[in-house]
Amino acid sequence: MKSNFMVPNLFSRQLAVLVLASAVGLPALAQQTQPGTTSPQATQQPSQTAPSSMNTSREGFWGRVNPWARKKWVKKQTDPINDRLSELDEINAKNSKDIQDVDSRAQAGIRQAQSAADSANQMAMAANTQAQNANGIAQGASGHVDQLNTTVNGLDQYRQVTEAELKFRGGSPILSADARKQLDDLAASVTGQQGYILEVEAHSPLAGSAGIQSSERLAEAVKRYLVTTHEIPVYRMHAVALGNAHSQADTDDKPVRTSSVHIRLMENSLAAQGAAPPNGGAL
Secondary structure (H helix, E strand, O other), X not given: OHHHHHHXXXXXXXXXXXXXXXXXXXXXXXXXXXXOOOOHHXXXXXXXXXXXXXXXXXXXXXXXXXXXXXXXHHHHHHHHHHHHHHHHHHXXXXXXXXXXXXXXXXXXXXXXXXXXXXXXXXXXXXXXXXXXXXXXXXXXXXXXXXXXXXXXXXXXXEEEXXXXXXXEOOOOOOOOHHHHHHHHHHHHHOOOOOOEEEEEEEEOOOOHHHHHHHHHHHHHHHXXXXXXXXXXXXXXXXXXXXXXXXXXXXXXXXXXXXXXXXXXXXEXXXXXXXXXXXXXXXX
C-alpha cells in the first residue's frame, strides 16, 4: 500500500519539473533566435549571448525590443550628461563674459591712462613755453634794468665836443665881427640837437671885484646874443665870472692879460641818443 502511494507522487514531481523547465527555456530560446530564422553566431559563439540575456529586463516580452523603453533608458542615461554639459556651457558663458568685462575695463583704463599722459604732455609743453616766455621776459627786464642803470649813471656824464675863445678889447662888452662869427657857427652846430650845454667862462685882467664885474658884463653879452639871435635856451647855458682867476679846466697858469670869454660845447651822450651829435670842430 505504501509503495503504490509513493509512485504517483514521484510522477507528479517529475511532471512539475518538466513544466517549469519548459517555462524557463522558451523565453531564453526566443531571445537568441527570431521566429522563422536561425542565427549561426548563436551556435558558434554561445558565450557572446550572455550580455543579451542580461538585458532581458529592458526588452519586451518573448525577446522583442520595446522602442519606447529603449528611448527612456537612453534619456535616463544621457540626462546627467546633458545637465553637466549645460552647467559647463553656463560656466564657459560666465567666464567669457568676465573676460569681456575685464578686457573692457582694461581698455578703458588704457585709454584713460593715455588721455592722462597726453594731458600731462600738453601741460608740460605749455609749462615749457611759459618758462621760455618768462625767461625771455626776465632777460628783457634784466636788459632794461641794465639800460636804466646805464642811463642813471650817465645822466651827469658830459663830454666836450668843441670850444671857442672870444676876445674883447679894453674890457668892452661889445662883440666883434670875429666873435659874432664864432657864436653863429656854434649856434648852427646845436640847432635841433638835444642833451647839450654851453659852459661860459668870462675873464678880466682886473683884480678883485672890478675884475668880476667886468667879466660878468662880458658873459652877459655872449648869453644875450645867443638867446636873442639864435634862440638858444637859457637853461642850456651856464656862465661864471672869474675875473682874473683861472678855472680848474685851465691848464695855463699865466696871468690873465686880456678880457675874453671861453665857451665849451658839452654833450650828454645818453640824452643825445637817437639824434645826430652836435657838429664838432674848431670854431
